[in-house]
Amino acid sequence: MLKKIRKENMFLSNLGWLESRFHFSFAEYRNFDNMNFGVLRVLNDDIVHPNSGFDMHPHNDMEIVSYVVNGAITHKDSMGNEETLTRGDVQYMSAGTGVVHSEYNNSSSEDLRLLQIWILPPVKAVKPIYGSKRFQPQERANQFLNVVSSQVGEGAIKIHQDVNIYVSELQKGKNLVFDIAQERQLYFVQIEGSSRVNETQLDFGDAMEISDEKTLNITALEDAHFLFIEMKKA
Structure with a gap:
């Protein structure tokens, strides 16, 4: 079975510094009929405008994968990690018992586009993990x-x-x-x-x-x- 989901039917959020297309219920988009697909809980197509980003905020008991489409993302977290990733690179966090992190677009002129993917974990309260991988085109x-x-x-x-x-x-x-x-x-x-x-x-x-x-x-x-x-x- 194939179920096509047109982008025109997805929820659009615009916070000024951040424009997002939500595939599933998230933040100000509340839809209890569209909470997840299997263990896929969140998929946000985000555009972060220059010199802006997500300030330090907490997560727990979620596996979070970010795929960079365009621009550069700079990550910092409470575990001491700090790095910048670009197109085609992937970062991940198994938030587990809890981690605080920020994600920023430090460019003064270029938008950052990324897919933010949240996966429900099979167990809770695991030790937090952060990592990344740079891939060649x-x-x-x-x-x-x-x-x-x-x-x-x-x-x-x-x-x-x-x-x-x-x-x-x-x-x-x-x-x-x-x-x-x-x-x-x-x-x-x-x-x-x-x-x-x-x-x-x-x-x-x-x-x-x-x-x-x-x-x-x-x-x-x-x-x-x-x-x-x-x-x-x-």
């Missing part, structure tokens, strides 16, 4: 790049929950096929460009819930950049 060019997985998976970044996150930048006309294991489901995000996914067209900003399918067949209708989260079927 060729690692995701015309192929699937497994950026996040469970502790026993093959992703470059390991979290506690049983999920896989894949990204790709696919040239116009190229095709990729992903086999979906039994009792697994996917949430697909068209970050840039347009793709045909199992005969359904997705344009910039659109998303799709995919369940009870055996194969994911993706063709780039123009140069396409996408991400999907593979998880146990709810």
Whole structure:
């Protein structure tokens, strides 16, 4: 089953310094019929304007993955970590018993765009973990790049929950096929460009819930950049 979610039907938030498209109920968007997809609790497509960002704030009992689309994000946290990441890089936190952090766009002229992904953890009150990984463009060019997985998976970044996150930048006309294991489901995000996914067209900003399918067949209708989260079927 394929459920296309048009970007026009998502909730838009504009705080001046921050513009967000919420895929699920979050902050001022309250919708108890759209709380999650499996263990995927939050997916925000954020644009952080220059010289602004998220001041120090706490999290606990959530696995948080951020994928940088454009610009640069500077992270600081209560564990002493501080770094700046750019396009295609990934940061993650298993907040566990609690961590305080900030995320900033320190550029004076360039917007920061990132996907903020919150995954429900399999257990609570684990020791907080922060980490990141820098990826080269060729690692995701015309192929699937497994950026996040469970502790026993093959992703470059390991979290506690049983999920896989894949990204790709696919040239116009190229095709990729992903086999979906039994009792697994996917949430697909068209970050840039347009793709045909199992005969359904997705344009910039659109998303799709995919369940009870055996194969994911993706063709780039123009140069396409996408991400999907593979998880146990709810």
